[in-house]
Amino acid sequence: MSRSLDRAFAAGVTALAMLVPLTLVAITILIVIDSWPALTTFGVSYFTTTEWDPVKLVFGAAAYVYGTLVTTLIAVLLATPVAVGAAIYLTEFAPRAVRAPVAYTIELLAYIPSIVYGLWAIFVMVPVMRSVVEPGLQGTLGQLPAIGKLFSGTPIGLDLLSGGVVLAIMILPILMAVSREVLLAVPPTQREAMIGLGATRWEAVSRAVLPYARPGIIGGAVLGVARAFGETMAVTMVVGNSSRDITGSLFVPGYTMASAIANQFVEADSELYFSAIVEIALVLLFVAVLVNAVARALIRRSIADRPAGAVV
Amino acid sequence: MTAIAPTSAIPLRHRVVARRRFAQGAVVSLLLVATLLGVALLVTILSYVIFQGLPAINLAFFTERPRPFGEAGGGIAPSLIGTLLLAAVSGAIAIPVGIAAAIFVVEYRSGRFAAPVRFAAELIAGLPSIVIGVFVWAFLVRGLVGHYAAVAGAVALAVIMVPIVARTVEEVLKLVPNSLREAALALGAPRWKVILSIVLPTARAGVLTAAILAVARSAGETAPLLLTALGNDFFSTDLLRPIGALPLQIYRYAVSPYDDWHVKAWGASLVLVVVIGAVGLLLRFVARQRVR
Numbered sequence: 390m391s392r393s394l395d396r397a398f399a400a401g402v403t404a405l406a407m408l409v410p411l412t413l414v415a416i417t418i419l420i421v422i423d424s425w426p427a428l429t430t431f432g433v434s435y436f437t438t439t440e441w442d443p444v445k446l447v448f449g450a451a452a453y454v455y456g457t458l459v460t461t462l463i464a465v466l467l468a469t470p471v472a473v474g475a476a477i478y479l480t481e482f483a484p485r486a487v488r489a490p491v492a493y494t495i496e497l498l499a500y501i502p503s504i505v506y507g508l509w510a511i512f513v514m515v516p517v518m519r520s521v522v523e524p525g526l527q528g529t530l531g532q533l534p535a536i537g538k539l540f541s542g543t544p545i546g547l548d549l550l551s552g553g554v555v556l557a558i559m560i561l562p563i564l565m566a567v568s569r570e571v572l573l574a575v576p577p578t579q580r581e582a583m584i585g586l587g588a589t590r591w592e593a594v595s596r597a598v599l600p601y602a603r604p605g606i607i608g609g610a611v612l613g614v615a616r617a618f619g620e621t622m623a624v625t626m627v628v629g630n631s632s633r634d635i636t637g638s639l640f641v642p643g644y645t646m647a648s649a650i651a652n653q654f655v656e657a658d659s660e661l662y663f664s665a666i667v668e669i670a671l672v673l674l675f676v677a678v679l680v681n682a683v684a685r686a687l688i689r690r691s692i693a694d695r696p697a698g699a700v701v
Numbered sequence: 702m703t704a705i706a707p708t709s710a711i712p713l714r715h716r717v718v719a720r721r722r723f724a725q726g727a728v729v730s731l732l733l734v735a736t737l738l739g740v741a742l743l744v745t746i747l748s749y750v751i752f753q754g755l756p757a758i759n760l761a762f763f764t765e766r767p768r769p770f771g772e773a774g775g776g777i778a779p780s781l782i783g784t785l786l787l788a789a790v791s792g793a794i795a796i797p798v799g800i801a802a803a804i805f806v807v808e809y810r811s812g813r814f815a816a817p818v819r820f821a822a823e824l825i826a827g828l829p830s831i832v833i834g835v836f837v838w839a840f841l842v843r844g845l846v847g848h849y850a851a852v853a854g855a856v857a858l859a860v861i862m863v864p865i866v867a868r869t870v871e872e873v874l875k876l877v878p879n880s881l882r883e884a885a886l887a888l889g890a891p892r893w894k895v896i897l898s899i900v901l902p903t904a905r906a907g908v909l910t911a912a913i914l915a916v917a918r919s920a921g922e923t924a925p926l927l928l929t930a931l932g933n934d935f936f937s938t939d940l941l942r943p944i945g946a947l948p949l950q951i952y953r954y955a956v957s958p959y960d961d962w963h964v965k966a967w968g969a970s971l972v973l974v975v976v977i978g979a980v981g982l983l984l985r986f987v988a989r990q991r992v993r
Contacts, residue, residue: 394893395893397893398893412860474731482733491736495743502923503921558742591728595728619828619829647831651831680827681824682824685823
């Protein structure tokens with residue numbers, strides 16, 4: 390009796406649990422099937438051309454890929470120094486009593502829904518970008534010979550730069566949380582040895598703690614990349630949503646891959662158009678799996694697998 | 702160094718020390734600025750949501766359905782009901798599946814499929830939510846159901862929630878001491894009884910935490926709902942018809958050109974943030990219970 394009940398219970402748990410890998414397989418299969426017509430029609434030119442024309446049925450997603458790469462890069466460049474800086478301050482220098490409360494406060498940013506970031510960005514951030522930040526950048530960095538091109542054009546606020554900035558705010562909490570966890574996992578002996586040799590606290594942190602934590606911090610940044618890559622709503626609301634050619638300026642309205650799906654999915658009126666949009670989802674799926682695998686491997690190496698007190 | 706040492710020797714040493722101290726001071730102030738920036742961002746965003754949202758809040762905002770542009774008044778009631786219904790249905794799907802996945806990974810870890818289940822949960826957790834939206838659209842909206850429907854939205858949210866539940870429950874199940882399992886097994890209790898009446902009750906606060914966390918995370922999701930639940934300005938609790946949700950309402954109002962709708966978008970955001978905040982407080986309360 391109890392033997393058969395045991396078997397029934399195990400079978401039930403197994404059946405429910407197997408839904409998880411089955412879902413992943415189903416996601417992959419359905420998305421591959423739906424993007425097949427576009428995959429076979431356009432091949433490599435899907436990634437190398439920028440013409441996206443539902444009337445002529447020619448689809449090249451290079452401008453979307455470019456938009457995603459640019460906004461993600463801006464986000465990581467802006468968020469990493471702030472997040473890692475805050476994590477270092479909150480693990481090494483802040484008064485002990487405020488460390489955890491302040492860290493939790495910043496991590497609350499992760500619970501604000503993407504749509505609320507988007508609303509805030511449209512009505513608060515974009516006007517500031519348009520009237521203050523972008524003209525300011527144009528007047529200073531924009532005058533430099535090589536990188537000045539990045540800041541050419543009319544500052545409109547709804548552009549790649551704004552998309553990148555809002556993404557930076559959104560990935561800040563995850564980057565900080567991971568960096569903090571990694572720094573907390575550094576054995577105290579690393580610091581103590583260096584301070585015992587007469588180093589200042591900062592010297593101990595920069596030469597004994599940070600090198601030890603580096604793989605984990607990089608892992609956190611990669612995880613941030615994964616977040617930024619697929620983030621949809623907030624970016625869609627400020628990035629401009631206009632698929633022009635790749636100009637090299639940050640002050641032009643662009644599209645990211647995710648915002649292209651969100652904006653055009655419901656409009657797709659032909660099989661090939663629809664398929665071309667689903668192929669964007671296929672690319673996002675592929676990159677997400679790849680980037681997450683790399684990030685987790687890096688973080689795990691930093692937190693778990695080193696024996697306590699081990700020297701780098 | 703004695704008092705009669707050449708005066709030039711002392712400043713040199715002092716200069717080195719001073720430089721090192723200065724470097725430390727400079728770096729630490731920069732780090733402090735980074736920390737304050739993080740806090741300032743949170744404070745800024747939250748205060749905008751509160752102060753821009755409050756003017757929209759009145760009784761009608763919670764009880765009435767949206768009115769066409771031009772008519773004053775109207776509320777977000779259908780979206781509020783939609784969000785609660787979607788949370789309930791997606792929770793009813795995701796929580797059992799997530800708990801089962803965790804039990805499978807921890808309690809049946811000798812099995813051949815334990816590692817794949819865990820790995821799949823991790824990969825799904827990393828997927829952009831819009832990709833999950835595309836999948837559920839193909840699977841349900843075009844496939845089984847045939848049109849946009851609340852149930853499709855609930856399934857999309859459930860796919861997002863399952864990995865959160867599974868991974869959180871997995872962590873707490875691992876914390877249950879093995880001696881408890883062994884003691885029960887030694888007394889002759891069958892495996893299913895050990896799991897249901899010893900392991901899960903021991904970990905119940907953690908399991909509850911996982912469920913609440915998943916609901917809080919999914920309540921603000923917008924992108925997958927755009928492709929599945931679609932949105933609805935009318936009251937509806939029919940799972941087979943399109944349904945409204947707070948994030949969808951915020952999106953529609955935010956990108957509209959009307960000032961009145963912008964105010965309502967802030968109001969709906971305030972409601973959404975308060976709902977998530979309340980769920981978060983519940984979470985802290987439950988987590989504290991576990992410590993005792």
